[in-house]
Amino acid sequence: MRETSKPIVEKVTIIGAGPGGLATAIALRKQGIDAHVYEKARDFRPVGAGVGLQVNGLKCLDAIKPGMAFTLKRSGCQVQRVTLKTSAGETIRTTETTMMAKYGQPLLTIWWWRLQQILASELPPEVIHLNHRCIGFEQNENNVVTHFDNGKTAQADLLIGADGVNSRVREILIGDGEPRYVGSMSWRAVIARQDELLPPDEVILMKGEKSIVYLLNVGEGNMSWLARKLLPDSSLSSSASDAKSRVLQEFANWMEPIRELMEATDAERILEGPICDRLPLKQWSYGRVTLLGDAAHPMAPSAGQGANTTFEDAYELAECLRNFPDRQTALANYDNRRIQRTAIIQTRSAEGEKRYYQPTQPTQQTNQQSQQNFEDFRDWVYDYQPNSESRLKPWKEKVVI
Ligand SMILES: Cc1cc2nc3c(=O)[nH]c(=O)nc-3n(C[C@H](O)[C@H](O)[C@H](O)COP(=O)(O)OP(=O)(O)OC[C@H]3O[C@@H](n4cnc5c(N)ncnc54)[C@H](O)[C@@H]3O)c2cc1C
Structure with a gap:
């Protein structure tokens, strides 16, 4: 653990002003790190659709910036019930949501663009650089230099690829081809x-x-x-x-x-x-470059965990940079804390995506063991408590990567 309050990295380049890049910049700047976000879009236009924020994501955002969950709740919708219908509009069943009562945060549905706006408003405008598409980077023992399509460059101690499922940073760092x-x-x-x-x-x-x-x-x-x-x-x-x-x-x-x-x-x-x-990776961090959010672990949306696990990444990466004595150890711990957890959620999300399209019976017949497994898994995902060691508890099964 660290003894001085001087950050182990002073300047950080983050590629992508999606939920992951912005949340990470907020968390790092709070520690006195000079984090800058570079986004390929020319402006923040009202794009995207609704996303469901769940208890683990909201708790991480609140740990990064106290009061953030409250601000988001004022803009989005706190869901009380979920109704399942046929394509002809007949109701199959309505279920009251138990998230708030059971885990202390609701299921919150919000426009992706409003989420982006709210996160961006927590940063000084001059640290968000629009119209900067990352095209490459090179690193050495002293720094990492990122190149943009407008001819500009940015030099930093650390580069974070938060540039989504088609990440350019991942393409250069890992080179594992197109998403699946x-x-x-x-x-x-x-x-x-x-x-x-x-x-x-x-x-x-x-x-x-x-x-x-x-x-x-x-x-x-x-x-x-x-x-x-x-x-x-x-x-x-x-x-x-x-x-x-x-x-x-x-x-x-x-x-x-x-x-x-x-x-x-x-x-x-x-x-x-x-x-x-994409299939889970064994390693996200190489030298002065790491990955976060969809760039690191894109997942099918069946469990609604893409953005939520991205906020966990942002919280955990900031914690590792704050608590460990040097960059290498911090990034190794970040990989260690995040890869197994997100690999399991990625794998379960891919399985869930196939089940989505199966016909639903009015009274769902599920065997007791699979229902128990589903509930245990949900508890493990939602019960991610920032500031508590219990969040690092592994799931009972490992994914072989
Ligand atoms: C149909 C669908 C439904 C979903 N529903 C949910 C849900 O209910 N709940 C949930 O938690 N998640 C959901 N997700 C997933 C969620 O949207 C993502 O997991 C989340 O947006 C990931 O955030 P991110 O910041 O990692 O990446 P992104 O949101 O993809 O942001 C990446 C940013 O990087 C920028 N960028 C890309 N390339 C470059 C470059 N070369 N240079 C500079 N900038 C670049 C992009 O313009 C973008 O702004 C859903 C996804 C889909 C497809």
Whole structure:
């Protein structure tokens, strides 16, 4: 453990102003580290869809910046119940959420863009550099120099790749090729709307033939729809209007209000993409470069843990840099604390993605052992308590990487 209060790294370059990069910058700057975020986008436009923040993610954000969970709750929607329906709109069952009562934080649904805005507002504007696409880096024993497509460079003691599932930093550092298509395409959007289709404080999951639709309240009068379908073809449409036509065609047999919702959405706001993950890595940190969030452990969204485990990474990386005596030891401990946990969640998320599209019975028949295993796993994921050694407790099974 450290004896002096001088940071073991003074300057850090973070690639990507997604939830992971921004949360990490907040955590590092709090320790007096000069962390700068470089983002390829030209501006923070209202993009993305609704995401579900869960107890482990919210607790990490609150540990990074006390009061953050409260701020997010004011903007998003605290979910009270989840209703499962058929694609014709018949209710199969409604379940009250127990997260708040059981784990002390709710399931919070929020627009990805609002999450990004709220995190960015915690940083001095001059440390966020938009219009900087990372194209490469080189490191030596003294520093790491990152290169951007606008001809600029940034020199630092540490480089963190938080640049998402198609990470350029990972490509250079690991070179493990393209992400793996898990077999379903997704279309997502946020639309200014609030009506009887989706009651307040509720999430609706609708299941059809090899397809699902989620409806989320994301706060401030907005609703998000997320449509996914098992499809062998993962190619993207050639324009926004083609993507809109495609989702309308793929969901042509669905109940009218769902198609109306898609029809009413501006084509430019519909985010089309293949659902991808990657196989877990043995190592994330090499010399002065490490990975975080989707760049390190992209996962299928079935467990809703992508952003939540990303906030765990941000918390843990900052803790390691704060507590260990040198950079090498800090990064080795960061890898050690994060890789097994996220590998297990990645693996379970990939399995869950396949189960998503199976038909659901009105009273779900699950055997007692698999139900117990599911509940144990959920407890282990949600019971991640920052500042408590219990968070480092391994899951009962190991993933062979
Ligand atoms: C359909 C779907 C539903 C989801 N639902 C949930 C959910 O309910 N709950 C949940 O926790 N997670 C969910 N996720 C996952 C979640 O969105 C991600 O895990 C999360 O956004 C990861 O954050 P990140 O910061 O690591 O990466 P990203 O959010 O991908 O951000 C990466 C950033 O890096 C920037 N960037 C990329 N390349 C470069 C470059 N070369 N140079 C500079 N900048 C670059 C990008 O523009 C972006 O701003 C879902 C994902 C999908 C696909």
